[in-house]
Amino acid sequence: MSVNITVKNATKRYGQATIIPDLSVDIRNGELFTLLGPSGCGKTTLLRMIAGFNSIEGGDFLFNGKRINDLDPGKRNIGMVFQNYAIFPNMSVRKNVEFGLKQRALPKAEIAAETDKFLKLVHVDQYADRMPDKLSGGQQQRVALARALVIKPDVLLMDEPLSNLDAKLRVEMRTVIKDIQKEVGITTVYVTHDQEEAMAISDRIAVMKDGVIRHCSSPQNIYQRPADIFVATFIGKSNLLRAQLVNEGERTFVEFESGYRVEAQNLRPEECQNRKVLVSARPEELLVNVRPEGEVSKGMVAVIKDSVFLGYNTHYFVKLESGEEAEIIQESEINALIAPGTTVYLTLNLKKINIFDAETEVSLMTGIMNSTQIPRSDATREGE
Numbered sequence: 001m002s003v004n005i006t007v008k009n010a011t012k013r014y015g016q017a018t019i020i021p022d023l024s025v026d027i028r029n030g031e032l033f034t035l036l037g038p039s040g041c042g043k044t045t046l047l048r049m050i051a052g053f054n055s056i057e058g059g060d061f062l063f064n065g066k067r068i069n070d071l072d073p074g075k076r077n078i079g080m081v082f083q084n085y086a087i088f089p090n091m092s093v094r095k096n097v098e099f100g101l102k103q104r105a106l107p108k109a110e111i112a113a114e115t116d117k118f119l120k121l122v123h124v125d126q127y128a129d130r131m132p133d134k135l136s137g138g139q140q141q142r143v144a145l146a147r148a149l150v151i152k153p154d155v156l157l158m159d160e161p162l163s164n165l166d167a168k169l170r171v172e173m174r175t176v177i178k179d180i181q182k183e184v185g186i187t188t189v190y191v192t193h194d195q196e197e198a199m200a201i202s203d204r205i206a207v208m209k210d211g212v213i214r215h216c217s218s219p220q221n222i223y224q225r226p227a228d229i230f231v232a233t234f235i236g237k238s239n240l241l242r243a244q245l246v247n248e249g250e251r252t253f254v255e256f257e258s259g260y261r262v263e264a265q266n267l268r269p270e271e272c273q274n275r276k277v278l279v280s281a282r283p284e285e286l287l288v289n290v291r292p293e294g295e296v297s298k299g300m301v302a303v304i305k306d307s308v309f310l311g312y313n314t315h316y317f318v319k320l321e322s323g324e325e326a327e328i329i330q331e332s333e334i335n336a337l338i339a340p341g342t343t344v345y346l347t348l349n350l351k352k353i354n355i356f357d358a359e360t361e362v363s364l365m366t367g368i369m370n371s372t373q374i375p376r377s378d379a380t381r382e383g384e
């Protein structure tokens with residue numbers, strides 16, 4: 001039986017250091033929920049608290065509403081996969097997978113049938129009699145996954161399971177994990193510091209910094225409307241440009257340091273007063289335009305520092321008149337690579353930029369989905 005997990009006001013300290021000050025989050029039954037953040041932000045600490053391996057200095061952990069704080073790790077019915085495989089090197093693949101079932105003293109026929117089922121699920125059935133050292137890293141992680149799932153855990157915890165694999169295999173294994181998780185439907189908490197991996201596999205992501213969840217939502221919501229500048233720059237690449245909000249009657253304009261001005265869109269009405277802001281634009285939301293001789297600029301004036309042709313896309317690295325630098329990714333056009341040294345003007349995809357208060361670094365936009373709570377009336381709804 002898969003469960004929903006509730007973390008209420010969790011606190012974790014190591015000696016004098018508070019690693020998690022006060023963290024609350026609901027993880028839905030059956031979802032693949034990722035804890036994402038830089039090294040040391042407390043992802044593994046939180047995962048180990050869910051597993052019962054770490055003491056809890058404050059707060060409550062609940063599975064389906066039942067408090068588990070005092071339940072031994074072995075009684076929480078949790079499956080786990082770590083980066084260092086955690087399979088027994090002296091046992092064949094089959095023996096590794098059947099280990100958990102034997103410990104539960106199930107009938108022999110059931111053990112054999114269940115082991116076969118999970119070996120097939122992760123596509124290692126043809127290696128059932130091999131020893132782990134005769135398997136590739138990806139195959140070893142598949143065995144670790146089968147071993148974790150065969151006991152029918154209520155929760156699957158995965159801590160950087162792909163970080164020991166090479167880049168190509170890591171990308172392949174994302175699909176394997178995502179597909180298998182959907183097939184078995186077990187609530188999964190996944191830890192990674194790789195934002196692309198998180199975006200590729202997760203139903204929802206919690207972006208963490210210093211033990212605090214800064215943004216919790218679907219990958220699309222977090223990418224398109226990040227809650228603050230940390231999130232905007234941690235998930236994908238964001239160019240940050242200094243600007244000022246300027247009110248004119250009912251209208252609010254964004255005035256960049258170069259003097260370029262556009263009408264602000266999607267700002268929360270209560271946030272429209274004059275103030276210093278930072279505008280974030282993804283590399284694909286800025287457009288490089290060549291300015292014909294003598295024509296007045298229709299955007300922010302910049303000079304191309306470097307042009308990198310990458311086939312379908314071209315990356316331009318530019319320096320603006322304000323001294324700020326930006327990276328732009330643009331679909332390559334035939335024979336139209338703009339040479340370094342060329343003066344260009346930049347325009348923005350206004351619907352997609354994000355505007356943040358320069359001081360608090362918090363977003364001023366409408367449409368931010370950020371919730372660590374499951375709406376009680378609609379716990380199974382997709383997205384937010």
Ligand SMILES: Nc1ncnc2c1ncn2[C@@H]1O[C@H](COP(=O)(O)OP(=O)(O)OP(=O)(O)O)[C@@H](O)[C@H]1O
Pocket residue numbers: 014019037038039040041042043044045046193
């Ligand atoms: N047993 C421990 N004793 C003291 N400090 C610890 C202990 N375990 C972790 N820490 C500290 O707690 C903080 C959070 O560690 P944690 O392993 O949860 O981070 P993380 O986000 O998982 O990072 P990484 O991606 O590097 O694994 C770090 O500053 C770490 O040094």
